[in-house]
Amino acid sequence: MKIPSLRFHGINTGFPIALISLLVAVAPPLGAAEPELKMFQRQLNAQSGMTLIPWYKGNKGYTVHFKGVVDNPANPGKKLYKLDISFNQATRVYWGIPVNLPVEGNLKTKTTYAIMNEKGGKGKCGIGFGLEPCPNFRDNYIYTHIRTEEKTALSSEKWETVEMNDIRKYCVETAAPTVARKYLADAAPENISFRLQSITFFLSGTTGTRMTLLVDELNLEGATFDDSETKDLVARRWQPAGEKLKRRINALKQRLENAIHALENESLETREANAVRNQALEKAGQIDQTLKNLAKRASVEQVEEKELSREIRAVEAIRLKEIDHFLSNTKEHFYLPFVVDPLNGQKILPTDLSIVGKIGLDLHLTASPGEYEPASFVIRALADLKGLTVSTSDLVCKESGGKISGTHVDIRTVKCWYQAGTAWVSINQQRDKKVLVPELLLKDDSLVAVDAIKQENYLKLTFPDWVEYRWISDPKEKTEPGPYRIWTASEFPVQDAPNLQPLDLPAGTNKQFWITLQAPADAKPGDYEGTITLSQKDSPIGTFKLNVKILPFKLADPCYTSSVYYRGILSHKHPGGTISSEDKSATQLLEEFKNLAAHGITNPLCYQPFKDKELLDQYFEIRKKAGINATELYYCYGIDIEDTDIPRLKQQVTSVREYLGKNDIRDVYFYGADEAMGDRLKAQRTRWNAVHEAGGKIIASGIVRENFEKMGDIQDLLVCENAPDKAEAARWHRNHHKIWCYGYPQAGVENPAVYRHNYGLLLWQKDYDGAATFAYHISFGNIWNDFDYNHREENFTYPTINGVIDTMAWEGYREGVDDVRYLTTLLREIETAKANGSAKQKNAAANAEKYLLKLKGTNLEEENLDEIRAEMVKLILSLKKSDTY
Helix, strand or coil: CCCCCCCCCCCCCCCCCCCCCCCEECCCCCCCCCCCEEEEEEEEEHHHCCCCEEEECCCCCEEEEEEEEEECCCCCCCEEEEEEEEECCCEEEEEEEEEEEECCCEEEEEEEEEEEECCCCEEEEEEEEEEECCCCHHHHCEEECCCCCCCCCCECCCCEEEEECCHHHHHHHHHHHHHHHHCECCCCHHHCEEEEEEEEEEEEECCCCEEEEEEEEEEEEEEEECHHHCHHHHHHHHHHHHHHHHHHHHHHHHHHHHHHHHHHCCCCCCHHHHHHHHHHHHHHHHHHHHHHHHHHHCCCEHHHHHHHHHHHHHHHCCCHHHHHHHHHCCCCCCEEEEEECCCCCCCCCCCCCCCCCEECCEEEEEECCCCEEEEEEEEEECCCEEEEEEEECCEEECCCCCEECHHHEEEEEEEEEEEECCCCCCCCCCCCCEEEEEEEEECCHHHEEEECCCCEEEEEEECCCCEEEEECCCCCCCCCCCCECCEECCCCCCCCCCCCCCEEECCCCEEEEEEEEECCCCCCCEEEEEEEEEEECCEEEEEEEEEEEECCCCCCCCCCEEEECCCCEECCCCCCCEECCCEECHHHHHHHHHHHHHCCCCCCCECCCCCCHHHHHHHHHHHHHCCCCCCEEEECCCCCCCCCCHHHHHHHHHHHHHHHHHHCCCEEEEECCCCCCHHHHHCCHHHHHHHHHCCCEEEEEECCCHHHHHHCCCCCEEEEECCCCHHHHHHHHHCCCEEEEECCCCCCCCCHHHHHHHCCHHHHHCCCCEEEECCCCCCCECCCCCCCCCCCCCCCEEECCCCEEEEHHHHHHHHHHHHHHHHHHHHHHHHHHHHHCCHHHHHHHHHHHHHHHHHHCCCHHHCCHHHHHHHHHHHHHHHCCCCCC
């Protein structure tokens, strides 16, 4: 490796780094208590005591062969800092040069380094920020990649340089708004102060990769405050957020105290009702301790607060009197029945006594013809139930005598299994902690076996001559080749049953059942009734009444583009399919496309390679057969977007557009570099212009402001990470371009309420044009193992040899889309009434517009989405001349 001559100054700094040049005031005080900005310059290198320390150790699946100072062969007498590591399994690690400097004034950094790889390794350099004064916030640390070009060459023959010329500006304009919006529930950007903690190297590799990092020098210069003078300043900035936090915690405490008081003062007769009360009070005590810890910590993440609010709501909603009354007035009971809202965000676990639901036997659904609509019930066994089965009758309309076949009522069990420690609230990997969560919707409840003592999961595989259970919570499971574990269908034959199977339910445990009604497209409006019968070894032990209202209108397609990152392709390599997110059989592809369409995905992103036209044609034929007929295609890697041969790139675009025209594709959006920032983002300008000149359009993922400021004039569609931002939408619309949402969150958070809220009406409120989060499913390691990769599986569904297993979160996503479909239907009815309606209809349209104007500014976190949908139904009916049928 050729190492050029470089300058070294041999300055000894230590850690924290001391100011090494004369401090000179460069600005007057910023007020009575403002410290002075002072100029400085400092340099670190191997001769002056530079060191690297691990900030993030990943899953510790690596070996450090050497870490320390070495001679620079290109400059005798000079030194370099060297880190030599190899990866024992696929992982990533962060090593950083400690800095620990207040981010104020005007700070600049410049780092010179080189990376050598034996195979498969990637490295990039960035900056790590700490937050002040937010104790214990994500270990008080935020990582930010300033430059994200990954160095993947087998042997880098040149030094790389990372520069940032105004760190404070970046923190104020990008980092602080992102932290406030994404994490801290009570903070505005102006409340947040940062420390420059380190210059960080992000290294990743697969099993067997060996990497050498050489660092020459780090230069820091500019103006900042003296470290000892910043304490009061950052405290003043944080004070408004801290006061908000106190008020919000106190409000949660008051709700909890009221709920505890109500529980303690109920007069109960039955043993079971008293047991529920005792468990609820125990849970309330745990919540109270969490609130005390948050008050001491002085910061709270948004997901933490939302989850606490949900837990308190669960305590508030317990109906002890209903439980007591039901048990007191039922002579013979095998179980305690709860009717629950399937999308309320409550975790219903096997041994929970406190369940948010109504004691009773009546289920109610409202649906439009062709719509899928969920309901749910829970039974708590009061004695051992053996061979429990559930069946559905036909539904009969009381008014007309019309029928809906019981086959339109799909019933599955909700399976709880162990997932990594952030389950239900995040996709961040925390494999040293296992959390039992409900997620899978199964016909065969025994498909996943759970060992509650060892906290392990096992998956049933059905081979031609035998059945075995495979351990699927092994944190050390090998993920080769690459980041994906590709099982063929014959190697990993997982499949659910076609019909709901009997199950055993021990006394004292719960089982949740998930009902999905698919209202026939030709269903006549009216009120329908049927029954759901529970039997034990073919002997009925109870029934639920299923009440269904079919509305007299069909839903419009959503007013936004409903998409998702879908990686499945047809491949000659695995024509029989795989148990992964990648190569699919024709059967798997068809079933997955049907599932996508049934969940409101009107145009998933396409990964099918363009090179093989035979497979491409088959892919589009299957896609259309499943009901996906969009005339716009969002094409991931249909061309080589990195191709710097502009004439060849244009020809690629032209060829793709002309060929796809026969599949009725009018516009093709070609995918730019994924999540590119800074120089890497700007470097695509010439290539993106070439795509436009050849008639194509550009779609790329990115973040608020970054993409718009650098590429907003030529980027046709931004898939924008994190919470939707109304101001960002306005920027893109001013350029007549579009904006979608992703990563709010990615797939993989088990809570269905999150997806209904974040990918439904919220996007309309913020004026977004669509959504495409990641991913339908993705094979990070073994796709069925949540513990074997650097972060958790990002799955809405889990693949089988002949279809997919749905999840609660995926059903929540569909309900978010359906909320927008009701909204779109209402908007169209308003326009029709205004143009051609009677005086009464026009008055109804005016009232509907007033309602939507108010709804546009409502905090949806505090609203009941079912009540909003019911109100929209009333308004639609009023616009159709009648609110009855």
